[in-house]
Amino acid sequence: MENYQILIVEDEDVTRFNLRNLFEAEGYNVFEAYNEETMTTMLEQQDINLVIMDINLPGKNGLLLGRNLASNKNLGLIFLTGRDSDIDKILGLEIGADDYLTKPFNPRELTIRARNILSRIGNSKNDIELEQPIVTFNEWKLNGHSREMTSPTGEVIPIPRGEYRALRLLIKNEGNIVSRQELIKEMTGRDLRDNDRTVDVTIRRLRKHFESNDNTPELINTIHGEGYRFVGKVT
DSSP states (O other), X not given: OOOOEEEEEOSOHHHHHHHHHHHHHTTOEEEEESSHHHHHHHHHHSOOSEEEEOSOOSSSOHHHHHHHHTTOTTOEEEEEESOOOHHHHHHHHHTTOSEEEESSOOHHHHHHHHHHHHHHHHHHTTHHHHSOXXXXXXXXXXXXXXXXXXXXXXXXXXXXXXXXXXXXXXXXXXXXXXXXXHHHHHHHSSOOOTTOOHHHHHHHHHHHHHHTSTXXXXXXXXXXXXXXXXXXXXX
């Protein structure tokens, strides 16, 4: 196992202690933080690969903190929280979190999800080798080096890892239907679960980028009951 480093951001001492023991038993290096200040310090001092964060933190809300973390292509993010409303889950996924798990949770399930995310982060280092680093479609550019899109007007848009991997898979299968199962596997490394809206939220976020430009036609079609299809023109 690669020596990955995990940061637990949790203000409850007992939960933080239990999470640390859980992941140390799996062989990871584990660090702790209980608010924004200690989290920032740990991120500056350590080469963290995955953050597991509660939403209900003292001071700034975990969703606000997570928004900045999600822009880092080499950092995974799991929200682990007692807030189980659909609105919170959708918000967590919309800001670019890799996963969202509610308390009480199954420890084995959490470690598996974490391992899948860390494996994907490690594999993402080879993304550029798998295909052209820069792909052009409908006057847009997708840059695999920086994980950014450039609009026809020259606006540079950083996109979270999940969005990048979903768009990359759709472009790679240009004109063909890509199932939601294939997309979730590419994005998160796990199988699609019942009532899982991760793929739909991700596609909605991608569409918003394109819809902000009036000259861009619809690039991702919904194929009801099957999945999605990229209908842009790759050049």
